[in-house]
Amino acid sequence: DTAVSQTPKYLVTQMGNDKSIKCEQNLGHDTMYWYKQDSKKFLKIMFSYNNKELIINETVPNRFSPKSPDKAHLNLHINSLELGDSAVYFCASSHRLIRGGPIYELYFGPGTRLTVT
């Protein structure tokens, strides 16, 4: 009965490779997010999708491409991996964003630790 799940949990790869991280939520939420937590523990939003529509792209390199096949899934594909991409990537979901609306609780997945060598 996991609310937000991510696969894989660990990902070790070499520079230049392409990799994907998958995320699924069974909470019935309309909005999903990708966050990146670096080695200094700063947690930054990368993307948010509202019912499969991209809402936010926080100056993330083009090598990162989110894909949302349906509102329960938000995958992250990374091309040409670089050393600086090493981090923990968290998927999250919440109720649908409404302009001027309330702040909804974010439900985070367990994270995917990406190590680029």
Add this chain to the structure above:
Amino acid sequence: LAKTTQPISMDSYEGQEVNITCSHNNIATNDYITWYQQFPSQGPRFIIQGYKTKVTNEVASLFIPADRKSSTLSLPRVSLSDTAVYYCLVGDRTDKLIFGTGTRLQVFP
């Protein structure tokens, strides 16, 4: 976007009450104050949210003074399992919330 300032770390002992204060001097009228908890190797977890005065749930209390320029998360009778990083966030939209460095709480037996 309102910026928050909170202590980098705090130590406590089991059974004590812990108060973590967050400063947000430029909070906007529509901003809410939200606190998250993060255990090692896990994603953050929502603790509590408030706009003004006091909010209490089964986990914590949130005290917000009238000027809203600060807030205090109160954890009653902490246990070892409360050792975690606590983030204070301020914003008017879920996707505009900024996670800062947080406060690393260490609870000792």
